[in-house]
Amino acid sequence: MLNIIWNKKSIKDEFGEKGAQKLKNAFNSVKGEIFDTTPYLVSEIVANSKKDSSFLIIGGDHLFPFYKAENPTRDGDDNIWTDNFYASTDDDPLLPERAIGRLPDGGNLDFLIEKIHSIHYPENDEIRRDETFGLSAAVWVESSRNVYRVISKRKLLASPPESTHSIGIDGRTDMFYFNLHGSDKTNKWYGQGNGKYPIALAPENIPELGKAIVFTEACYGAYTIQKSISDSIALTFLKKGVRYFVGSTTIAYGPPVPPPTEADLIGTLFFKEIVKGEKVGNALLNAKVKFFKEMIDNQGFLDGNDRKTLLQFVLYGNPEGRLI
Amino acid sequence: MKREQIKELAINAVSEYHPEMRDVEPLLEMMDTSIGHSSFKKAGISPQPGKRIWVATFRKEEITEEGFPIEKIARVTLDESGKIIKISESK
Numbered sequence: 001m002l003n004i005i006w007n008k009k010s011i012k013d014e015f016g017e018k019g020a021q022k023l024k025n026a027f028n029s030v031k032g033e034i035f036d037t038t039p040y041l042v043s044e045i046v047a048n049s050k051k052d053s054s055f056l057i058i059g060g061d062h063l064f065p066f067y068k069a070e071n072p073t074r075d076g077d078d079n080i081w082t083d084n085f086y087a088s089t090d091d092d093p094l095l096p097e098r099a100i101g102r103l104p105d106g107g108n109l110d111f112l113i114e115k116i117h118s119i120h121y122p123e124n125d126e127i128r129r130d131e132t133f134g135l136s137a138a139v140w141v142e143s144s145r146n147v148y149r150v151i152s153k154r155k156l157l158a159s160p161p162e163s164t165h166s167i168g169i170d171g172r173t174d175m176f177y178f179n180l181h182g183s184d185k186t187n188k189w190y191g192q193g194n195g196k197y198p199i200a201l202a203p204e205n206i207p208e209l210g211k212a213i214v215f216t217e218a219c220y221g222a223y224t225i226q227k228s229i230s231d232s233i234a235l236t237f238l239k240k241g242v243r244y245f246v247g248s249t250t251i252a253y254g255p256p257v258p259p260p261t262e263a264d265l266i267g268t269l270f271f272k273e274i275v276k277g278e279k280v281g282n283a284l285l286n287a288k289v290k291f292f293k294e295m296i297d298n299q300g301f302l303d304g305n306d307r308k309t310l311l312q313f314v315l316y317g318n319p320e321g322r323l324i
Numbered sequence: 325m326k327r328e329q330i331k332e333l334a335i336n337a338v339s340e341y342h343p344e345m346r347d348v349e350p351l352l353e354m355m356d357t358s359i360g361h362s363s364f365k366k367a368g369i370s371p372q373p374g375k376r377i378w379v380a381t382f383r384k385e386e387i388t389e390e391g392f393p394i395e396k397i398a399r400v401t402l403d404e405s406g407k408i409i410k411i412s413e414s415k
Contacts, residue, residue: 074351074381075397095366181415183394190388197388219415253412256341262412292367301357301375303401305412
């Protein structure tokens with residue numbers, strides 16, 4: 001059962017009464033229960049929901065703020081923006097208990113309404129696994145191959161030598177995997193190799209796409225706060241047709257070489273759930289729970305990076321969608 | 325093990341993958357890994373006691389092809405005896 005979470009007042013403040021009404025009308029044909037609520041009251045709704053319920057937050061941070069979790073690493077991020085808190089029945093945001101996704105707006109009401117319309121029919125939320133695209137910083141190719149091979153037998157591209165000038169993305173691509181550098185200050189992702197950091201991906205590289213799914217390990221890959229669509233690769237992917245985007249809101253970590261830990265591990269576990277046919281929201285939820293268990297089993301504890309990984313990965317898109 | 329020895333171990337470990345970090349002075353912290361029982365309950369496993377670990381954080385600015393500065397962060401996790409548990413780097 002999909003539960004849609006929005007805050008009418010913040011929508012009205014941003015887009016006016018007419019905008020709020022337009023958005024409300026867009027909800028009419030979505031199968032699910034609609035809650036006009038505030039961040040403080042979501043936990044109560046979640047606590048009263050069934051375990052298989054899923055939640056979809058409407059709007060970016062300025063319309064429905066991310067929960068600001070304390071950063072367990074001293075790395076320059078003041079907080080970690082997370083939606084885990086809104087999917088938990090208690091006030092501990094480390095592990096969510098329900099599937100959750102969000103539709104960011106990029107400051108553009110029409111874009112938001114377009115994304116809501118795209119979830120009207122269940123068949124629209126099913127995507128095929130025909131074409132894949134994988135791109136990694138050259139220094140991480142060995143680690144990235146372990147993640148990419150869960151979804152594809154195709155060759156993983158490396159940057160360098162690949163760059164924004166050389167890559168070509170097929171509009172029929174259904175699944176994307178990126179292991180690149182990112183920044184909260186630019187709309188580009190970067191490769192790394194031979195002491196160089198070439199631009200590996202820019203919004204201009206993204207063609208019109210079908211119902212695709214993206215998983216990125218890039219730092220700030222899902223950072224959309226105060227970003228317009230063209231300012232953000234995440235928002236550009238969504239604008240170009242991508243239905244599901246999973247990435248990090250803050251600085252993300254991974255190992256220099258296998259075995260997979262941190263962002264590599266959450267990506268591997270997520271893709272394993274996806275190819276099993278799990279719904280996208282459940283795939284991320286299950287990946288987080290399995291990540292927690294695996295780190296306790298293998299390492300005996302979660303360090304700051306592990307806890308940050310659990311908090312920072314968010315889903316943009318309908319949690320009820322799935323790969324067929 | 326003394327703090328200076330832990331620092332040296334961390335510098336040696338990070339230098340293997342990041343020779344450019346060899347001269348970076350790391351921030352060295354002793355941390356407690358305790359986690360609230362509710363997370364263990366959500367994961368369906370028995371609560372585990374926290375451990376004391378060392379974490380060394382190395383930060384260095386790099387410049388992208390377009391001339392934009394990005395910060396590279398490497399973190400080395402060690403147990404109390406100085407055994408390297410994990411090396412991580414920022415994406």
